[in-house]
Amino acid sequence: MTTLAPTLIESTLQPNITLVLVTVGLVAAGTALALDRSLVRVLLGMVLIGNGIAVLYLVVSGRAGRAPFVGEDPATISDPLPQAMVLTAIVISLATIGFLLAMSYRLWQISGTDDVPDDAEDARIQRLAIEDQTSSTYDPSEESTTTSDELADGDGSPRRP
Amino acid sequence: MNPTDVTVTDLVPMPVLLPLLGAALTLAFRRSPRLQRGVSIAVLAAVVAVAVILVWQTDVNGPQVLWLGAWQEPLGISLVADRLSALMLLVSAIVTLLVLVFAIGQGQADSDDETESETPLTIFHPTYLVLAAGVSNAFLAGDLFNLFVGFEILLFSSYVLITLGGAAARIHAGTTYVVVSLLSSALFLVGIAAVYAATGTVNLAQLAIRIGDLSPGVALVLQLSLLTAFAIKAAVFPMSAWLPDSYPTAPAPVTAVFAGLLTKVGVYAIIRTQTLLFPDSPLQGLLMWAALLTMVIGILGAVSQSGLKRILSFTLVSHIGYMIFGIALATPEGTAGAIFYVAHHITIQTALFLITGLVERLGGTTSLDRLGGLAVASPVLATLFFVSAMNLSGIPPLSGFLAKVGLLDAGISVGTPLAWLLVVGGIVTSLLTLYALAKVWSQAFWRTLADAPRSTEMAAALQDGTLDVEPATDPASAVLVDASPRALPRTMLGATAAMTLVGLLITVVAGPLFAYTQRAASDLMSRDPYITSVLPVEVRR
Numbered sequence: 001m002t003t004l005a006p007t008l009i010e011s012t013l014q015p016n017i018t019l020v021l022v023t024v025g026l027v028a029a030g031t032a033l034a035l036d037r038s039l040v041r042v043l044l045g046m047v048l049i050g051n052g053i054a055v056l057y058l059v060v061s062g063r064a065g066r067a068p069f070v071g072e073d074p075a076t077i078s079d080p081l082p083q084a085m086v087l088t089a090i091v092i093s094l095a096t097i098g099f100l101l102a103m104s105y106r107l108w109q110i111s112g113t114d115d116v117p118d119d120a121e122d123a124r125i126q127r128l129a130i131e132d133q134t135s136s137t138y139d140p141s142e143e144s145t146t147t148s149d150e151l152a153d154g155d156g157s158p159r160r161p
Numbered sequence: 162m163n164p165t166d167v168t169v170t171d172l173v174p175m176p177v178l179l180p181l182l183g184a185a186l187t188l189a190f191r192r193s194p195r196l197q198r199g200v201s202i203a204v205l206a207a208v209v210a211v212a213v214i215l216v217w218q219t220d221v222n223g224p225q226v227l228w229l230g231a232w233q234e235p236l237g238i239s240l241v242a243d244r245l246s247a248l249m250l251l252v253s254a255i256v257t258l259l260v261l262v263f264a265i266g267q268g269q270a271d272s273d274d275e276t277e278s279e280t281p282l283t284i285f286h287p288t289y290l291v292l293a294a295g296v297s298n299a300f301l302a303g304d305l306f307n308l309f310v311g312f313e314i315l316l317f318s319s320y321v322l323i324t325l326g327g328a329a330a331r332i333h334a335g336t337t338y339v340v341v342s343l344l345s346s347a348l349f350l351v352g353i354a355a356v357y358a359a360t361g362t363v364n365l366a367q368l369a370i371r372i373g374d375l376s377p378g379v380a381l382v383l384q385l386s387l388l389t390a391f392a393i394k395a396a397v398f399p400m401s402a403w404l405p406d407s408y409p410t411a412p413a414p415v416t417a418v419f420a421g422l423l424t425k426v427g428v429y430a431i432i433r434t435q436t437l438l439f440p441d442s443p444l445q446g447l448l449m450w451a452a453l454l455t456m457v458i459g460i461l462g463a464v465s466q467s468g469l470k471r472i473l474s475f476t477l478v479s480h481i482g483y484m485i486f487g488i489a490l491a492t493p494e495g496t497a498g499a500i501f502y503v504a505h506h507i508t509i510q511t512a513l514f515l516i517t518g519l520v521e522r523l524g525g526t527t528s529l530d531r532l533g534g535l536a537v538a539s540p541v542l543a544t545l546f547f548v549s550a551m552n553l554s555g556i557p558p559l560s561g562f563l564a565k566v567g568l569l570d571a572g573i574s575v576g577t578p579l580a581w582l583l584v585v586g587g588i589v590t591s592l593l594t595l596y597a598l599a600k601v602w603s604q605a606f607w608r609t610l611a612d613a614p615r616s617t618e619m620a621a622a623l624q625d626g627t628l629d630v631e632p633a634t635d636p637a638s639a640v641l642v643d644a645s646p647r648a649l650p651r652t653m654l655g656a657t658a659a660m661t662l663v664g665l666l667i668t669v670v671a672g673p674l675f676a677y678t679q680r681a682a683s684d685l686m687s688r689d690p691y692i693t694s695v696l697p698v699e700v701r702r
Contacts, residue, residue, distance in 0.1 A: 016251050034340070034344070039336060041342055046343050046344075046347075049347050050347065053347060053350045053351055053354065055349065056354050057354055059358070060354045060355075060358040076218075081236075081246075081357070081363075082357060084356075085306050085353070085357075085363075088306070088310065089350055092317075092346075095317065095427050096317070096343060099317070099320055099321075100339065100343075103324065103332060103335060103336065103339065104309070106324075106327050106332050107332050107333070107336065110329045110332060111329065116333075116337070116340070117333045117336070122407075153439050
């Protein structure tokens, strides 16, 4: 590795522009999706970000070369280390996607929607708004979906006025 | 071959391997809860023993390094146990063992009175052991990518544990947690890619040498991307909002182990990378501000809460600020104080969350509006809470006080205006912690139940059958409107008492422990012991 390192650094100084653009596109699209309220869209966003990062590792591995088998000339092969890393990352993201899919299905089973719920503080502020005075940004048609069991109500639903 | 040579380095991977083996066994024995319990306890007890030996050996003989897979040296995966890693391993092993005992007690108690078990044993044991393996792997990792894998192992088991049972509240809380964790993992991966592109290695010891040769701008980008990823995991303000929303809904033992360990793995990663990779950090000021805001905003959150679990979650965030304070000082004293604080805080925060689990069992809720009279109901529990609360808020002569004094001392000896500001912030935070926990004490333990604002209304509604409180979706809180409090199971109380005692023990051994953390910190600061023991001479460049 020590003999490889300097050439590697040199080749990453001239990255493949297509790969960089693909990375940027995937991560940007993924971030936009991940900001959505629906868990399935968040999941799709995470998939795109993960794939974007996988492409980023191709940029990092420098100039493309032959498949890195034992016995090949080290000067002609592509750097195997980022490939090993990205393989691990891909396996992990596969498992994560499976878990998130199961979780959004369960969320849909429970609440009939896969929207990510309000957090507890939002719900509390909303309740204060109902009880005291309504702030200018308060929209009474939106009901809180939090299920925190520790708010003063304890039953997880906002107190009716 | 000399047998002593074999044992010490061969012990290094054991904290990872044993729990993984145990996870496989408990999965195979899923029809026999008794065997599962035996295997889990045996495995985690063995890890404690291994960690004790590692602490002793690293203190005497320096860092222990094991290269896995017989690759050429800087290329393979190294596991490194130095003083810092070994101490973290020991504390985390003790915590995981005691929390496991608590969880077993809870599982047995729940199956006795035929309510739905809060910790389904078949899934709980393997997942919990994998979590322990992930935590150990993160502490032992000698390269950034293995650190990432350790994080992923522990995060993945934490996803399963935090949504255990699949009840609505847990799925909702889990959503935030999983998405935030995924994002931080993605950032970490980008950081590793950048590190590899700039230096051609991910081995920490090699990076320590090569990052020094990089231009300051590139090094700053690497440092910022790694710091951001770790700060999300450690719940440093402004990346801390996810924690109080996700931890409180998990089962009591799960919350306890998460609160004790998971954020501290992030803190460990920050300590490791800051000291080893970026010793001349230009970001000290930034870290100090982050530490100050984490402390103050976290504790203000705790003061405003009315639920015990949320109060504790906010104090957890707040006290992460103390550790960041110690790291940001970047002096041996500051780092030593931070390491001591981590050890203290892991035990005490776990103890407090275990006590909360017992409070929930005894009083049926953790909402302070509906609790009261617990000091009469269970004097033992009240004593445990009182001692732990005083310990966390830093009342002399407990370890919380000693840890804070160590940090404040380090801050004063640095003496810049910002350091003084942090010292003041630390004292204010400590006082506010005392205020928040004293409020819990006077409301939940000291007053009579009749004084609790919402207890009478509940009781009345119960009597004439017009309870307008909808039944909680969570089976754990569904039993809460019990007229007669249940007796506390002895195993759970014992485990909690043991956890509190470990907290007190840190006070007793504070002298030697502080000396140990100072040696660990001077190792970290000089960096040589780590680098020379990991790298063979010919690749040391």
